[in-house]
Amino acid sequence: MIERLALIGVGMIGGSLALALRQGGGCREIIGYDRDRASLERAVELGIVDRYETSACAAVHSADAIVLATPVGAVEGVCRALRGCLDENALLTDVGSVKGGVVRSVETGLGRLPPNFVPGHPIAGKERSGVEAASADLFIGRRIILTPLPGTTSEARARVRQLWERAGGVVEEMGVEHHDEVLAATSHLPHLLAFALVGSLSGLGERDEIFRYAAGGFRDFTRIASSDPVMWRDVCLSNRDAILDVLGHFERDLHALSESIAAGDGERLQELFQRAKQSRDRFNH
């Protein structure tokens, strides 16, 4: 049980965690901080936080757990603001889609890596962002990846695990670098392709007509292009190497496909599509 949780960044993910912890009885009091005052007021109205503070430092005062739930690019600045305010015993975790970049930002911002810091990433989301989109059931049955650091205490690991389990998540652990490689492939690359496709089609000129004839497949395929641009900018910047690696791999594969089409190589095309279908069908089961 957490007595007082400080939620730094009151958006869709942070708000959902707060709601889930309240419902799961995992937390007695939640204090919010966000640079956007309207989000804080709305969070109080929606019963997501008990009250808010207008500085991060005030928000973490006597908190026994702190969750960083800002976009990844804001973590360093927030941590800088928290220098000197952080209780040595307070649990510290985050929800960022990139772990290496967040670990560097926390270290730079705080000037050290606290032994109670357990980086985390819930594999859950929706296209809508902001506190209004928060929902208590977002994490139920979803994987939560924790990437404890060499200096992280086992007690902090256990407590962050418990926090997420109370929110309904299924917790796993892996290394920071491995997390960033896996997520570059399964999440960051698909988002980039969806943004790029919609962007590319928008540039074709007859945009409205083109979207008019788009069917369900296109709708599903591009849903993630409605995701938060600032969050995804930050993901690209902070997981640059892993993303460029998997993106380069994909660009080469796509170009080979293009060459098979140009060559009219039906056998090769069918083989490629068949293999992809088999993988995708397996993933469904």
Next chain:
Amino acid sequence: MIERLALIGVGMIGGSLALALRQGGGCREIIGYDRDRASLERAVELGIVDRYETSACAAVHSADAIVLATPVGAVEGVCRALRGCLDENALLTDVGSVKGGVVRSVETGLGRLPPNFVPGHPIAGKERSGVEAASADLFIGRRIILTPLPGTTSEARARVRQLWERAGGVVEEMGVEHHDEVLAATSHLPHLLAFALVGSLSGLGERDEIFRYAAGGFRDFTRIASSDPVMWRDVCLSNRDAILDVLGHFERDLHALSESIAAGDGERLQELFQRAKQSRDRFNH
């Protein structure tokens, strides 16, 4: 009202049209032909066709309407088999995702373009293929694009329109070439990207682990990679030029995105994502 409809190719799309026409009272009798005997037997069991023939020529005998619903690559062979069997007055239409290639195949196969031929394409589908996946409500409220040819009679146009309206579709007309350009962008390209992404990730080695951490966005994004490989091979081969055009455009845009990531150009990335999000959000409404 159609007295006798010959359905050439008894798969998901053709089967759905047959079921919809039965329910809508648009057709008295449906005769099936398919090169796969098991599909024909199953189509009789499922009440999709009244009976079947084991040659295309026998199936179109005294039919007043013929629907070609094979994969696009099989149209030429089927039409060759129909030479000399086709009633001059019979309505002829198809359901292919590519129109230029189908028109060429019909002309080559039959040796001419009959004035009762109205190429058509229902913008509807699902990932599952085969007669088992047929459903009567597939076309309800969906756009059906007809691409009548210069020599097509206005009576044939009106009758094919009526046929689709009876199946629940919303019929529009456009030119063959324009259809193929629009569909290359909104359907063929997204399918290729989904196939390429799943294929590319499958090649990364740690396949099972990678798919294990994939979330809902990935699931939606790659759903269309479960589509029928033969159908998509045929689409690539018969709409090659339009696909290569839009694919080349996309490859250039994707590479520019990759360069923005490599350069750490956050401003540019946010602008790209914002623009894509705006387009996608507009498409939702």
